[in-house]
Each structure stands twice: as structure tokens, then as C-alpha cells.
Amino acid sequence: MISSVPQLTDLTKPRILLMGPRRSGKTSILRVVFQKMPPHETLFLESTHAVDIRLANNNPFLQFQIWDFPGDFFFNRVSRNGGEGGGGGRELGGSMTQEGEGEGPKGRELLDEVGVFGAPAALVFVLDAQDEPYHEALTRLVDLVARGQSVNPSLHVVVFIHKVDGDLFLSDEHKVDCQRDVQHRIAQELRDASLEHVEVSCFLTSIYDHSIFEAFSKIVQRLTHQLPVMENLLNYLISACKMEKSFLFDVVSRLYLATDSNPVDMQTYEMCVDMIDVVVDVSCIYGVKYDAKGEAEGPVYDSDSSSTIHLSNGMVLYLREVDE
């Protein structure tokens, strides 16, 4: 369930701030992950002209705001007390769209660093891997990190090395080389800006496979206070039930909210997502009803060795037995 957010002042929900150059894929990610848009339909998306804020509210553990920034967003030069702030750059951002309403004067607010970073947040910088050289984009990233850190030292910084698909990225080796190169350059730029203490996580992503869901899952987990407890519970579960791996999924978005401490491999994750799709499809045909939030009515247990348990609030627990 994703809806527009009526005001900027809601500090109770953590924020995921999607930033990065124009056409790098920010809106596509939002649409594919949270609004089930088929990836090829993103080809027809128009550029974002004002900050678009949405609320993801699928279940008690998945509640956050997603801010989609225009590629050429600059912080407003007018500071909170009304004077000239240290923002620099053109005054571009500062308006907020609401679904179906466009930018009405009611939605307008000045967006300075405090307005953007002054709450628990993850900065997700989307870098188009097919758009080398990245120099300009990385300079922009470091500028954002510096601004974010000055307001919110616990800001999570994540870089999506995005669009690693198609003919350009056929081999895994090429992807790994690209990631290594970008990480190296980011570290260098951060050192030059005396920001080497900032931890930046990089993910290779594409909307054409599950990588974007895996990466987004990790971000959501970082913003979830209950994560250590959930991980512990899943650890107990797999050891008590002799399971190989367990995930706690949000059915609607297919993001996993927690997993046990065994390593995650992409194939298992993909298999689980496919299985959820099958279970949802079959359940729809054979009588388990789902409401608009994807919640099953009552718990359902499969007798198969790979079991799926529907919990309340649209989450699914996936269990896989250890092969004897």
C-alpha cells in the first residue's frame, strides 16, 4: 500500500531519500518495487519536476516515507530562519507533489538540509552504471553526504549502481569490476572531502531482476528498530525446526523484513519470491481471500516440505527444511 503524504512535518516515519542524476532510474525503482509497475513500462515515465513524497504502510514493520527527488534538485538557499543559507546552487526544489493534485501552493515548503535530513533517514543515491564517466555524479554524492552528515550524523548512505543489465553487463565479472571501480572512486572522493569516516554501502541493481528488491530489503532493515529481535527469533526458529533458511517477507512489496544470520544467496531469495507469487495466485483461485493490503484471512499452512505460513498484516514466513 503506498499513498501520498500530506505534510512534510511527519517525523515519526523514517525516510528513504531517492536522489541522483536525471534519468538514473529513481522513479522507476519506486514504481516497480512499491507500485508493481512492469519494468518495461518505466520507459514511458516522465521526468520528476518536484519532490514527490509517498508513504509506504504495508504492515507495522514496513512504514516509512519515500522521497523521490528530481535529478536536478538543489537545496533551497533560504534557511529555516529565513536568511540566506549556505545551500548554494539554483533554487529548484522545495515543492511537494500530492497524487492527482500537482504542486498546489498548500503543498509548498522550503526544502533545506534540515527539512530533508533532519529525521531518521537513508540517503539512496542512484547512479546510472551505463552513464560513464561518473565524475559529476560522484561529486554530487559527496556534496549530499556532507550536507546530510552535518544535520544527521546517523544518516545511512547507500549507493545503487543501477541499470546493471542488458548487453553492457552480461557477465558477473563485469558487474563486480564496475562495483569495485565505483567503490574505489567514492572512497577517494570522500577522503578528499575529509569524510572518510562515512560508511557507504553499494549495491548492484536493476529493475529487470530481483536485485532491486534485495537491495531495498537491506535498506528497510536498517531503518527497522526491531531487526535484532526479529533476527534472533528467526535464528531460534531455524535451529528448533532444523530449517536451512528463513525469511520474513512483506507480501505486498516482496521485500524481506528480516532473515536469520545464515548468509543470503540470491537464488534462494528469488525462489522464495517466486513461491510467494505462486501461493498468492493459487490462493486467489482456491479460496484464501486477500484484502487490498495482500493480507490472507487467517493462517494457512502448506503440508509441503517447503512451507509458507501466512501471518497477519500481510507478512509471510517462508521455511525451508534442511536436506538430510
Ligand SMILES: Nc1nc2c(ncn2[C@@H]2O[C@H](COP(=O)(O)OP(=O)(O)OP(=O)(O)O)[C@@H](O)[C@H]2O)c(=O)[nH]1
Ligand atoms: N536498462 C535499465 N533501464 C532502467 C532501469 N531503471 C530505470 N531505467 C530506465 O531509465 C529511464 C529513466 O528512468 P526514471 O525512473 O524516469 O529516472 P529518474 O531518475 O526518476 O529521472 P528524473 O525524474 O529525471 O530525475 C527510463 O527509461 C527507465 O526505463 C534499469 O534497471 N535498467
